[in-house]
Amino acid sequence: xDFLFQLPLLGFVFQFFAYxxxxxxxxxxxxxxxxxxxxxxxGALCGVMNERSGVVNIGIEGxxxxxxxxxxxAALIVSEAMGPVEPAPIFGATPALVIGVIAAIVSxxxxxxxxxxxxxxxxxxxxxxxxxxxxxxxxxxGYLNRLIKPTGSAGTFDSFDPPDWLVDLPVVGxxxxxxxxxxxxxxxxxxxxxxxQVLLFRSRWGLRTRAVGEHPRAxxxxxxxxxxxxxxxxxxxGVFAGLAGAWLTLEYNSSFQNNMTANRGFIALAAVIxxxxxxIGAFGGALLFMFSEALGIAIRSNPPPGDLGVFLSGIQxxxxxxxxxxxxxxxxxxxxxxxxxxxxxxxPPAADGLPYEKERAT
Amino acid sequence: MLRKAWALAxxxxxxxxxxxxxxxxxxxxxxxxxxxxxxxxxxxVAYESLFEGATGISFLTVDNGSVSFDFAIDGExxxxxxxxxxxxxxxxxxxxxxxxxxxxxxxxxxGGTGQVxxxxxxxxxxxxxxxxxxxxxxxxxxxxxxxxxxxxxxxxPGALKAFTGAHEVVSTIMLNSLAAFVIVGLVNDVFKIVGPxxxxxxxxxxxxxxxxxxxxxxxxxLVALALxxxxxxxxxxxxxxxxxxxxxxxxxxxxxxGMSPRRLIILTxxxxGLFAGLAGTLEILTLGYYPAVFxxxxxxAGITVALLGRSHPVGILFAALLLGAMRAxxxxxxxxxxxxxxxxxxxxxxxxxxxxxxxxxxxxxxIKTAAPGAVAELDTVTKTYGGERAA
Numbered sequence: 001x002d003f004l005f006q007l008p009l010l011g012f013v014f015q016f017f018a019y020x021x022x023x024x025x026x027x028x029x030x031x032x033x034x035x036x037x038x039x040x041x042x043g044a045l046c047g048v049m050n051e052r053s054g055v056v057n058i059g060i061e062g063x064x065x066x067x068x069x070x071x072x073x074a075a076l077i078v079s080e081a082m083g084p085v086e087p088a089p090i091f092g093a094t095p096a097l098v099i100g101v102i103a104a105i106v107s108x109x110x111x112x113x114x115x116x117x118x119x120x121x122x123x124x125x126x127x128x129x130x131x132x133x134x135x136x137x138x139x140x141x142g143y144l145n146r147l148i149k150p151t152g153s154a155g156t157f158d159s160f161d162p163p164d165w166l167v168d169l170p171v172v173g174x175x176x177x178x179x180x181x182x183x184x185x186x187x188x189x190x191x192x193x194x195x196x197q198v199l200l201f202r203s204r205w206g207l208r209t210r211a212v213g214e215h216p217r218a219x220x221x222x223x224x225x226x227x228x229x230x231x232x233x234x235x236x237x238g239v240f241a242g243l244a245g246a247w248l249t250l251e252y253n254s255s256f257q258n259n260m261t262a263n264r265g266f267i268a269l270a271a272v273i274x275x276x277x278x279x280i281g282a283f284g285g286a287l288l289f290m291f292s293e294a295l296g297i298a299i300r301s302n303p304p305p306g307d308l309g310v311f312l313s314g315i316q317x318x319x320x321x322x323x324x325x326x327x328x329x330x331x332x333x334x335x336x337x338x339x340x341x342x343x344x345x346x347x348p349p350a351a352d353g354l355p356y357e358k359e360r361a362t
Numbered sequence: 363m364l365r366k367a368w369a370l371a372x373x374x375x376x377x378x379x380x381x382x383x384x385x386x387x388x389x390x391x392x393x394x395x396x397x398x399x400x401x402x403x404x405x406x407v408a409y410e411s412l413f414e415g416a417t418g419i420s421f422l423t424v425d426n427g428s429v430s431f432d433f434a435i436d437g438e439x440x441x442x443x444x445x446x447x448x449x450x451x452x453x454x455x456x457x458x459x460x461x462x463x464x465x466x467x468x469x470x471x472x473g474g475t476g477q478v479x480x481x482x483x484x485x486x487x488x489x490x491x492x493x494x495x496x497x498x499x500x501x502x503x504x505x506x507x508x509x510x511x512x513x514x515x516x517x518x519p520g521a522l523k524a525f526t527g528a529h530e531v532v533s534t535i536m537l538n539s540l541a542a543f544v545i546v547g548l549v550n551d552v553f554k555i556v557g558p559x560x561x562x563x564x565x566x567x568x569x570x571x572x573x574x575x576x577x578x579x580x581x582x583x584l585v586a587l588a589l590x591x592x593x594x595x596x597x598x599x600x601x602x603x604x605x606x607x608x609x610x611x612x613x614x615x616x617x618x619x620g621m622s623p624r625r626l627i628i629l630t631x632x633x634x635g636l637f638a639g640l641a642g643t644l645e646i647l648t649l650g651y652y653p654a655v656f657x658x659x660x661x662x663a664g665i666t667v668a669l670l671g672r673s674h675p676v677g678i679l680f681a682a683l684l685l686g687a688m689r690a691x692x693x694x695x696x697x698x699x700x701x702x703x704x705x706x707x708x709x710x711x712x713x714x715x716x717x718x719x720x721x722x723x724x725x726x727x728x729i730k731t732a733a734p735g736a737v738a739e740l741d742t743v744t745k746t747y748g749g750e751r752a753a
Contacts, residue, residue, distance in 0.1 A: 125744060136711030143708050325544065329540050
């Protein structure tokens with residue numbers, strides 16, 4: 001078999017997969033993927049909640065950004081008011097961080113209330129409504145950030161530390177590592193995905209939501225309040241967008257930078273389409289897109305051995321900036337390719353994006 | 363004619379006024395944060411210094427916190443500030459057209475940012491290559507290269523949408539990020555020149571846009587202004603324009619009438635990219651080089667311009683002038699009133715918010731004129747979301 005590793009290109013492929021298996025077992029590639037996929041998955045859950053009930057939401061990006069800022073500010077204010085606090089034994093949680101998460105969720109819900117009002121009550125164009133939210137989010141957070149100039153930080157949540165014997169289990173150990181070496185918001189994603197998947201397809205609420213997303217008039221005829229349901233779902237979607245924002249400033253980073261969402265809200269939209277408007281599918285899309293970024297981090301911190309490693313380090317030595325930026329661009333490139341390959345076979349809810357009018361003049 | 367124009371413009375104008383009111387609330391709130399006391403005059407002072415920065419006309423003097431009315435025009439300052447306003451307006455006209463023409467075809471081009479970057483980058487490389495040729499040739503080569511770069515970068519999402527159904531809202535955003543990453547890498551590793559303290563490409567030399575008047579009244583202003591009537595003619599007086607608008611209003615009708623939505627999508631997106639690429643070209647050819655980190659918001663502002671201008675070339679011209687004036691005047695506002703320049707981004711967003719809630723604004727202000735039919739194209743944008751294939 002050894003000769004296969006020496007063939008150019010084919011050898012690279014073999015070495016790459018050998019490296020992958022090794023990296024999953026020995027480095028933190030798997031937990032890193034899950035962590036990076038968290039805001040995408042949460043944003044995608046927000047998208048699923050919205051679009052399943054017939055509301056297009058391209059303002060997830062802006063909702064995340066506002067939530068990230070308000071969560072960070074709330075946590076900072078509380079931590080400065082309370083002084084040093086002994087963090088809780090699990091996740092290193094402090095009152096400041098918890099209040100920050102709550103503030104992020106509340107602000108996410110507030111912004112989505114605006115979106116619900118515009119798209120359900122005002123019957124404004126939903127793409128425009130989302131764009132407005134994105135533009136206001138960039139402006140408002142940039143303005144307040146410049147005005148307040150926050151210094152210091154409330155810190156971040158810690159990752160859970162699973163026992164070694166669990167992680168070292170053969171074959172499945174990396175899975176435990178992936179799902180347990182995670183912060184609280186990252187861990188919550190899995191729970192939300194499963195709950196939402198079950199509720200959407202196995203509960204009365206889910207049936208009604210899907211009915212409203214496919215044929216609101218029929219749903220209205222059988223006595224479902226289309227407006228109330230859409231409002232409720234869009235606002236619950238804001239909870240997820242808010243959590244995604246909290247992840248940015250309270251779990252993954254410990255500070256706020258302008259525009260730090262970096263188009264994650266739009267990758268989330270692609271994940272929704274990729275996942276065919278199901279929570280589990282969207283979660284899979286988020287993992288797929290962000291795996292490339294985690295892999296980039298792993299390759300740079302722990303380059304693969306053999307010819308592949310020599311090849312990569314050669315590129316890195318000649319084109320250091322291109323090398324780094326290639327890995328930075330990888331999630332976006334992958335999203336674009338997958339979107340183009342998948343979207344034609346993925347059918348959105350029939351009433352997605354269409355405002356509902358109760359009475360028509362005909 | 364005039365009545366029709368008024369019917370189109372009344373809600374945007376009302377939205378601007380309402381947004382300025384909302385902005386003044388934010389400015390008052392900012393005075394609480396910075397000084398600890400409520401300064402009710404601050405919005406007036408801030409807006410006045412914004413206006414003064416954009417036009418050179420001042421009508422207030424602030425002396426030890428007391429504000430008095432005092433009309434003054436400094437001719438030299440007015441000329442300089444107005445030139446800056448026009449210079450800031452011209453790329454916004456182009457990015458506004460880049461979004462507005464897309465709207466007319468039922469396409470939402472949020473990829474202005476990426477197309478601006480690619481256009482500017484191509485212009486910088488071409489300009490550096492022909493830096494020693496005579497000025498007219500060098501400028502022409504650089505401008506054409508920049509426009510083509512942008513058009514190419516608009517072609518990609520157009521082709522993706524036409525052949526795979528990938529909605530341009532997501533694909534163009536991904537392309538924005540891609541362009542930013544790739545260009546930073548290329549400038550740092552391949553095109554960086556030795557000498558300057560930061561990474562940048564070589565000087566464009568003779569390809570720099572000639573200054574026609576004032577300190578920064580460059581040739582690109584004429585290019586941008588000329589494209590307004592040209593675009594109007596294209597959209598409203600040619601067959602292609604008719605096809606574009608029909609596809610936007612009703613893709614099925616366009617298909618049944620024998621037009622090819624697929625061809626029109628690709629063509630329109632390339633055209634949008636061309637406009638945005640030219641905007642980037644103006645920015646870079648006035649700067650003289652391409653810096654590795656080129657943070658520009660003109661692509662994004664194009665969305666505001668197009669929506670505020672109702673996707674009509676003339677409307678876009680006026681909307682770009684408003685935003686250009688705000689951008690040119692904002693630094694003066696930050697210096698004189700201490701209000702961060704970012705407030706203009708908030709005001710832009712709030713203008714759009716009121717525009718989106720047009721029905722509410724009409725009811726609130728008892729505006730009776732008939733609503734213009736500019737909504738159909740935007741509905742097409744929403745309907746195709748999620749992947750309706752163009753056959």
